[in-house]
Amino acid sequence: MSRMKKLHEVTIRLHEAVAKDSEDQREEKIEKINHLLQEREEILKEVKPPYTDAEKQIGRHLLPINQEIDDKLQSVFFEIKKDMATMKKKKSSNTKYTNPYKNLSNYDGMFLDHKK
Template identity: 35%
Template sequence: MSVREVWQLTRELLEATALPWPAEEREARLVQVDELLREREEWLRKLRPPYSEEEQELGREIVAWNREIEARLRQVRDEIGSDLRITEAKRQANARYVHPYEQPLSFDGMFYDKRR
């Protein structure tokens, strides 16, 4: 029964996306989630109607879990984006500290008169 396999993989995916995601575990967990998504995609392609009442109930549960999984993955994406912004800001601050005179000069407030 393919629906049962999709349900099982979705449940594993729900557990794999459980929050929080510590930064040191992030890469390993992303690999695990990617593998589960690929495997589940293969099973989803095999699904063919008609579905029994039990399979329909499992399908409703899968849809509900998918919403939760998507919300968790969005949160992880936002955390990664925040970490990247912080890292970039630190890199720029360090570059300005190490090479303070390599930054372009600011020309704010300067007036250039073209008339002669």
């Protein structure tokens, strides 16, 4: 199998993996995407000029697919980032609920009389 055909196959599998909207199995999806990205990176190291006409055609076909993959990966990244911020806010809110006076200063409103 030529280097560009391997790249095309892995890119299509990556596109399918990224396109799936499965909120329930997010970790499995991320693992699969990472594996495919690593596999694709190894193949891209092998792809070097000069290119044949067939390889150029495959490359032109992969460009829009690659852009879709990039866009979807960005949205997945922002989704994860948003979920992390939500979890951090929930944790902070939960801590404030269990001990609301933790962050208050102990010296607030205190008066010391120095007279004897």
